[in-house]
Amino acid sequence: MTYRIGGNLAGSSRPAGFAVVTLAYLAAGLAAWAVTAAVDGHGLLVTFYADLAATLVVFAASMLVANASLYDPYWSVAPAIIVIAWVALSPPLTGRQIAVLVLVLAWSIRLTANWALSWRGLSHEDWRYVQLREQRPAGVPWWLINLGGIQLMPTLVVFAGLLAVWPATTVTGRPWGLLDIIAVAVTAGAILLESTADRQLHRFADDPANRGAIIDRGLWRHSRHPNYLGEITFWWGMWLFGLAAAPNWWWTVIGPVTMVLLFTFVSVPMMDRRSLIRRPAYAEHMRRVPALFPRPPGFRG
Template structure:
């Protein structure tokens, strides 16, 4: 059982690691001259990831990377807006303001959700423990940690951020109906994910539900409504890209990658674990879809 001191030490380590990662990313941007700002951001993102990886190996806990998923995008998008406006807040367009506020809302909420559930350096995500245990013989853990746990999500998130680049740097098109749709989709996604996480937290904290399967609220219509919210968030970002620069339509690769990640990696791992712990979960899977909601099936 982790104590408040354990959590304090853990968060201090995370804070130090992320400050170091930020400094290294800033150094990459300051030193490298010539590359397109988008490519420069990519280099800085990779460098910061390597720093977090090194810290995770140093303390023996791959979960140090977990908040990077939600922290890095907020920093990157803020930097892009700052670069495009020259640091003049009053120069921000309506679209830039909407995108930045939505990204910050998503980032703060998701990071806070991680912080509430992480118990300290002795708490490592069960998926990482499983990857360590199941890795092929002869494959070093550091390689699995670097590529599978840290670099891969960094690449996936950066693919999602490709759509945000035109949304906050191309300012030739005025606010339109598609922007309104993008705001609605993205805000709904953040609300959906927040509601699902809150419902799950309440369910797991109730001793009466120990060993049970959540099938109420949003979870009655989708086995993973929190993942659905995450996917919709990135589709919302892509809609902003279309509103700002239709010729950037190809950035649809970002949200498509998110769909593939959750459909073929995250959801199967979660369902496999639930099946192993609760045999009744097989019937739950038959009745309730993985992502897109529909009325639950009954016999």
């Protein structure tokens, strides 16, 4: 069951919508803090419990206002808060910690701002969530799909990505080295790639002359989803930082691998199916342009 607060008033106003998001995330932060204060154990495990508690609060708020998109900024907001907490609790401050913190904050601020610019308020819900609600199997309650598929699953995926960030921010015994420099280059390049792709997409979509057209210029000429490629690469960069700090934490590679699987088998197919429905010519575009990784120069597919 879902409930709406404020009727059309909240849904039609961006400021009201952002006020609801802010209150929900403050409540989520308080819940996470309460868990960390009440639970003893390994810091990584306590963080996991706090992350789940915060997700449940956001889920409850999304059900209260009947808008699953309330969760959308969680993907970029929660990691930044978690990394800040880990760095603050792991003195002394090292070059690796500073690099990770700066890059995560740059990624978080950019991605959250990108969401905020496109979100129109509580009347605006991501088309994928609307589709999931409308096409869910008979007898399956919406709250279960919202909780499991839209909110808990991404929280678990992002936490898997953060596993490597734990040693990168808490293990301070290994000095800065070549692998750290590579990690900085990969992560910064990923943020630049994602930012450039989003900027090119917004510029293309804002031009009335491109209405109904398929973007095939700039980065989008070489990849159908360069923004997703940037997101995947960001998490590989985080893993390199963790590897530089503690090589025995190599197993945290499950984080970036999970990201690859998520975008390859969930996000890309969903976006491609929608584009095919809206633009039949997209089938030819799919034949010419690879989903994520650009083809080598001179390659003919």
